[in-house]
Amino acid sequence: MEEIFAQTMAHLGLAGLGLGLAGSAIGLAIAGSAACGMRPEARNSGLAVSVLPGTQGLYSFAVGYLCLQPLEEGRYATVFACGLLTGLACLFSGWWQGRVCASGIQSINAERMTTAQAMLLAVFPEFYAILSLAFSALMLFG
Amino acid sequence: MAIVEMTKVCLLGPSADRDAAVRAVADAGVLHVLERRPAPELPTELKAQRERVERMLAALPPGDEDGPWPGAEAAAGELRRVERLVAACDEARATLERLEREHARARPWGGVEPEALERLGEAGVTVAVFEGRRSQLPADILAGFDWASVVPRPGGRVQLWVVTRGEVTLPLDRMEPPVRSLGVLRDDVRRARRVLAECLSERDEAVAVRPVLVGYRRWLDDELALATTAEGLGEGQPIFVLEGYCPTEGLERLRALRAERSLVLTTRSPAPDEAVPIALRNGPLVRTFEPLVAAFKLPRHDEIDPTPLVAPFMGVFFALCLGDLGYGILLTALAAGVLLRARLSGLRTRPSGSVRLLLQWALLLGVVSIAVGALLGNLFGVRIHELLGLSPSALLFSLVEDPSRLLMVSLGLGLVQLHLGMGLRLWLDLRRRRYQAALGSLAWLMVVPTLVPWVMGWWPGWSFGLVCVALLGFAVPVPNPWRRLGGGAWALYDIVSLLGNVASYMRLFGLGLSSGIIAMVVNTIAAVLMGGPVGTVAAVLVLVVGHAFNFAMALIGAMVHPARLQLLEFFNTFFAGGGRAYAPLRRTCQGE
Numbered sequence: 001m002e003e004i005f006a007q008t009m010a011h012l013g014l015a016g017l018g019l020g021l022a023g024s025a026i027g028l029a030i031a032g033s034a035a036c037g038m039r040p041e042a043r044n045s046g047l048a049v050s051v052l053p054g055t056q057g058l059y060s061f062a063v064g065y066l067c068l069q070p071l072e073e074g075r076y077a078t079v080f081a082c083g084l085l086t087g088l089a090c091l092f093s094g095w096w097q098g099r100v101c102a103s104g105i106q107s108i109n110a111e112r113m114t115t116a117q118a119m120l121l122a123v124f125p126e127f128y129a130i131l132s133l134a135f136s137a138l139m140l141f142g
Numbered sequence: 143m144a145i146v147e148m149t150k151v152c153l154l155g156p157s158a159d160r161d162a163a164v165r166a167v168a169d170a171g172v173l174h175v176l177e178r179r180p181a182p183e184l185p186t187e188l189k190a191q192r193e194r195v196e197r198m199l200a201a202l203p204p205g206d207e208d209g210p211w212p213g214a215e216a217a218a219g220e221l222r223r224v225e226r227l228v229a230a231c232d233e234a235r236a237t238l239e240r241l242e243r244e245h246a247r248a249r250p251w252g253g254v255e256p257e258a259l260e261r262l263g264e265a266g267v268t269v270a271v272f273e274g275r276r277s278q279l280p281a282d283i284l285a286g287f288d289w290a291s292v293v294p295r296p297g298g299r300v301q302l303w304v305v306t307r308g309e310v311t312l313p314l315d316r317m318e319p320p321v322r323s324l325g326v327l328r329d330d331v332r333r334a335r336r337v338l339a340e341c342l343s344e345r346d347e348a349v350a351v352r353p354v355l356v357g358y359r360r361w362l363d364d365e366l367a368l369a370t371t372a373e374g375l376g377e378g379q380p381i382f383v384l385e386g387y388c389p390t391e392g393l394e395r396l397r398a399l400r401a402e403r404s405l406v407l408t409t410r411s412p413a414p415d416e417a418v419p420i421a422l423r424n425g426p427l428v429r430t431f432e433p434l435v436a437a438f439k440l441p442r443h444d445e446i447d448p449t450p451l452v453a454p455f456m457g458v459f460f461a462l463c464l465g466d467l468g469y470g471i472l473l474t475a476l477a478a479g480v481l482l483r484a485r486l487s488g489l490r491t492r493p494s495g496s497v498r499l500l501l502q503w504a505l506l507l508g509v510v511s512i513a514v515g516a517l518l519g520n521l522f523g524v525r526i527h528e529l530l531g532l533s534p535s536a537l538l539f540s541l542v543e544d545p546s547r548l549l550m551v552s553l554g555l556g557l558v559q560l561h562l563g564m565g566l567r568l569w570l571d572l573r574r575r576r577y578q579a580a581l582g583s584l585a586w587l588m589v590v591p592t593l594v595p596w597v598m599g600w601w602p603g604w605s606f607g608l609v610c611v612a613l614l615g616f617a618v619p620v621p622n623p624w625r626r627l628g629g630g631a632w633a634l635y636d637i638v639s640l641l642g643n644v645a646s647y648m649r650l651f652g653l654g655l656s657s658g659i660i661a662m663v664v665n666t667i668a669a670v671l672m673g674g675p676v677g678t679v680a681a682v683l684v685l686v687v688g689h690a691f692n693f694a695m696a697l698i699g700a701m702v703h704p705a706r707l708q709l710l711e712f713f714n715t716f717f718a719g720g721g722r723a724y725a726p727l728r729r730t731c732q733g734e
Contacts (some may be wrong), residue, residue, distance in 0.1 A: 051698055060654040061656045062651070062655040066545060102665065130645050130648050130649065
């Protein structure tokens with residue numbers, strides 16, 4: 001019974017990684033919508049910024065893959081923790097990074113900001129998704 | 143490192159020779175002329191002519207832009223010819239639109255001739271057609287007229303035909319009576335379409351003139367630049383003065399000009415705080431990375447050119463993010479194929495300068511991706527060691543068997559790059575004789591080498607403490623002690639950012655791992671579908687579409703994220719930038 005409960009929790013944790021994928025999808029949609037409204041001559045600068053929220057989904061995917069081995073080894077609590085940690089962090093990081101990117105794209109369009117400045121600001125929300133990936137990797141490799 | 147050395151130049155001459163001297167300077171093509179404030183106004187006539195060329199280029203269909211230059215006079219003639227063609231097309235289009243509107247208005251009247259309506263009107267009989275929603279019709283509508291009929295129309299609408307004596311007013315849309323019969327209008331529309339098609343075909347044939355117009359635009363740009371440069375130089379004075387910067391190696395051309403034109407030439411080395419224009423000079427491989435640096439900021443003349451440092455890291459980071467030998471081969475083949483095709487087919491399909499540079503860049507990155515992809519052990523998602531019958535340890539790191547190695551390599555590369563940047567900042571401080579700032583830079587360089595051994599328990603903490611004291615005192619070496627201490631305290635807090643910057647390189651691991659795994663998942667799905675003719679076709683489709691999608695997504699990620707690591711994390715350690723590009727006054731269009 002305990003084994004089944006632990007397995008269920010581990011799979012729930014893995015399912016939590018879907019939140020991270022959703023975070024990227026939401027962030028990309030927000031940033032992409034902003035890029036659609038750019039002046040044609042400024043659009044190339046905005047495109048580089050608009051794809052930034054895509055990484056959170058990839059981090060979630062990578063953690064999901066890294067969880068497969070511990071799942072086979074019966075490290076259910078680790079899998080649950082890593083899935084939930086990365087999923088939640090990537091959801092909010094991707095989502096809000098999308099909003100920062102959208103604002104940055106508007107500023108690039110109005111020539112109030114350069115691409116590098118917009119990217120710099122977008123780095124900060126992503127940093128916490130990277131930390132979640134780092135911590136999960138430490139737990140899974142440990 | 144590879145910033146071209148510039149010399150400040152001043153050319154003086156009699157004002158009477160001003161225009162000829164400016165043209166000669168443009169022919170020499172080495173002098174970056176200093177901008178004057180306020181900027182002189184562009185000559186109106188040339189500006190208007192350039193706008194005309196721009197409008198005609200936009201009106202013509204896209205086509206080849208390279209071709210022989212017939213001279214400005216012939217080009218102006220061609221411009222007038224194209225303008226006549228485009229005006230004829232516009233007129234034909236306007237006529238067609240007017241006739242189509244008239245035809246649409248006459249259509250509800252069907253075959254009713256305007257003459258018949260006129261005769262009935264003279265006899266006091268009104269024929270009217272109304273249109274509206276069925277609900278708008280009063281119940282007894284048909285009773286009030288000599289003759290009326292309701293014709294149902296699509297979408298719940300109706301048409302009401304009324305024939306009666308006297309005027310008719312109803313709360314419905316009244317259709318305007320036709321001025322000409324439907325048959326006549328139909329013929330007119332057909333004729334107008336034919337005329338427009340002929341005009342458009344003639345205009346499309348004029349696409350052959352496109353290279354001439356592009357050349358004319360270049361010629362006008364040259365003339366505008368020359369006129370703008372000459373405008374206001376020594377206005378009302380006996381002499382004119384032309385100031386600017388010239389690459390030191392190009393001074394000979396200006397000296398020759400001085401001898402030819404009896405000008406006075408003075409030269410001096412630029413002062414450290416001058417805004418000297420920047421020209422970069424790198425080898426053919428590194429040169430392809432210059433646009434990446436320029437897209438961020440060009441270095442100032444007292445800095446180093448970061449391009450040679452960016453190039454190897456960018457290549458390796460890109461390859462790690464792409465994460466697959468097969469994708470590297472595909473990218474190389476695509477870039478090489480397009481470049482080779484352009485070379486073999488000659489001038490007609492030769493890509494423009496920026497596209498060619500992008501293709502060369504893609505080729506270079508593709509070759510690096512092949513090398514790194516082989517070490518990652520993935521070939522379109524298939525493990526190479528399984529194909530070759532080797533054990534995974536024979537590869538440097540296998541994504542599948544040991545992803546932690548990729549993580550370590552990513553972090554290691556980050557540490558190397560960031561410390562290289564901090565080392566460069568130390569070197570620059572020493573070169574500029576800013577010894578206190580150099581102490582701060584040295585402290586930054588020693589943060590990780592002292593912090594990590596202390597945290598791991600390999601080394602006592604006093605060394606890291608010493609580094610913190612050095613940061614506190616020298617991170618912001620200003621005379622005001624409070625600002626110095628405040629800046630130092632901020633630098634201590636900034637150690638977290640440094641660790642964050644190192645962690646940021648984990649994105650290489652995340653991107654590389656995910657693209658490699660997605661490739662494997664595509665193969666797994668295809669393997670499941672395989673079996674029987676339908677299954678085989680489906681499996682091949684999944685393989686092609688899946689890998690194409692993964693390749694495209696990985697390509698975008700592998701371009702954007704490594705570029706970000708260079709421009710933000712790496713550059714923040716040593717590079718301020720802010721130089722303006724060297725743009726000499728030169729003619730791009732040869733001939734008059």
